[in-house]
Amino acid sequence: MVVKNDDNISKQKQIERKLRESKDRFRSIAENMADWIWEVDVSGHYTYCSNRVEAILGYSPDEIIGKTPFDFMCPEDKERISIEFRKFAQTIKPFSNLENWNITKDGKRICLLTSGTPILDKDGNYCGYRGVDSDITERKKALEELITAKEFAENLLETANVIVATIKSNADIASFNRYAEEITGYKKENVIGRNWFDLFIPKRDKESIPKVFNELLNNMPKVFNQENSIVTKNGEELIISWNNSVLRNSSGDINGILSIGMDITKRKKTEVELIKAQAESEIANKTKSMFLANMSHELRTPLNAIMGFGQLLEIEQNNLDDRQIEFLEHIKHASKHLLEMVNDILDLSKIESGSFDIDIKQFNLKQMLLRLLKSIKSLAFNKNIELIIDIDLTNELICADEIRLKQVLYNLLSNAIKFTSSGKKIGIRAETKVNNAVIEVWDKGIGISNKDLEKIFDPFIQVAKVKQQGTGLGLSISRKLIELHGGTLIVESRIKEGSRFIINLPGVILTRDCKTGISAVKDTTVKRKTHKKTIFL
Ligand code: ADP
Secondary structure (H helix, E strand, C coil), X not given: CHHHHHHHHHHHHHHHHHHHHHHXXXXXXXXXXXXXEEEEECCCCEEEECCCHHHHHCCCHHHHCCCCHHHCECHHHHHHHHHHHHHHHHHCCCEEEEEEXXXXXXXXEEEEEEEEEEEECCCCCEEEEEEEEEECHHHHHHHHHHXXXXXXXXXXXXXXXXXXXXXXXXXXXXXXXXXXXXXXXXXXXXXXCCEHHHHHCCHHHCCHHHHHHHHHHHCCCCEEEEEEEEECCCCCEEEEEEEEEEEECCCCCEEEEEEEEEECHHHHHHHHHXXXXXXXXXXXXXXXXXXXXXXXHHHHHHHHHHHHHHHHHHHCHHHCCHHXXXXXXXXXXXXXXXXXXXXXXXXXXXXXXXXXXXXXXXXXXXXXXXXXXXXXXXXXXHXXXXXXXXXXXXXCEEEECHHHHHHHHHHHHHHHHXXXXXXXXXXXXXXXXXXXXXXXXXXXXXXXXXXXXXXXHCCCCCCCCCCCCCCCCHHHHHHHHHHHCCCEEXXXXXXXXXXXXXXXXXXXXXXXECCCEECCCCHHHHHHCCXXXXXXX
């Protein structure tokens, strides 16, 4: 008997130890869980809750015990949850994942996910519920943001005036936005699940486009652009510019394409019309240039005769009276002007038709300028204009068409004199940089208004208010001649203050030898300039 008693005592101790161990385990789990554990009695009042509650709701277990879950719940959830909870309690059934919003001790709103099972005593009587609450506020917020972003994206897709469609790897259409419906004439529900190529690609492209699609699917850059035609429901062909990007599933495999398309049919048509119009205008231009060139030649023959006979009359001056000498002067003056005009028209028409060749040779820039300035000096002197010369050159050789460069500079300098009044200044400045020459002609004359600055380079344009003789062709020829050299001619000006015309000739400077003056020509520079002289004057 004693033995039996001892046995019973040790069994009893074993059971108590196991019970203690089990309780410790339960407590440790309860304290370390991210969620909090609770128990309520039949009236719904908390009888237990784990310490974790304080981190979630802000209240200590002591502050919670004796209260009901509804004491912490947001007013809008109280009724809904109490109806649900009552249903479970009446049937004594477990419940799970009841979402409810609560207010923490410091007034924040948090969302709890509640699950519970009924507690029964050893006789099977219902004593309350035991359960778990998880804080899912962050998850809820993330979900809400996701939903908002999704709604925004869907809205955008539906309101955007671009086609947005997704196509699966097998070319079945997976989505189709409102604009796509509008442009193709097909309703979304009639295209989803159908093959993109069968439905939209014109017969002639039925082989090539799917091939490109598959090649791209297999070895695709992240985004690719393409243009192709689609056929609408009523058989019309539209040209669409696509911006495609690949779609991948959660394992990263490509499972389709997102295509964003813009209808560029009108733009394309305009482009084609423009190219046609451009070609026509080029033909018209060439015809005009040929006409002008022929006419100039025809005009020059009688003009030369007029000038020749004028010169003969000049020799006979002794036999002429004063009135006849005056008329002769008029004839000489007018025919000189007419010849200049004819020559200018001829130059311009040749440049415009592309048949004008410049004769590139090496020459000494400084010497050329000084020669030119001799004749300009007397023109300036006659009008009482001071000519300022600032030529920062030694003996550089440059590669250019000397005659044409002289023609340009003569035009700029005579304009400077023409549009500057007596007593004022004009000037020329020249310098060479690493491999280019810069020549500027400036004046303190009448200036050019901003709105006229570019116009003056158009043929036959004269913007000066003062009445001056001229053809209005000089600047347009000058700019074109400089451009034929690969250079630029620009102007800076202020009305009533003066103007500055700047020529920049790139790549024209030859190498210099300090001791002997000029040395060998740089190969690269000379090779670039291989025009031959073709002058038809
Ligand atoms: P033209 O001098 O024969 O009229 P250009 O083509 O050389 O023709 O010049 C066109 C116009 O540009 C001139 O009529 C004048 O109105 C304006 N222009 C040119 N150079 C100057 C300048 N230095 N100052 C003011 N206006 C100028």
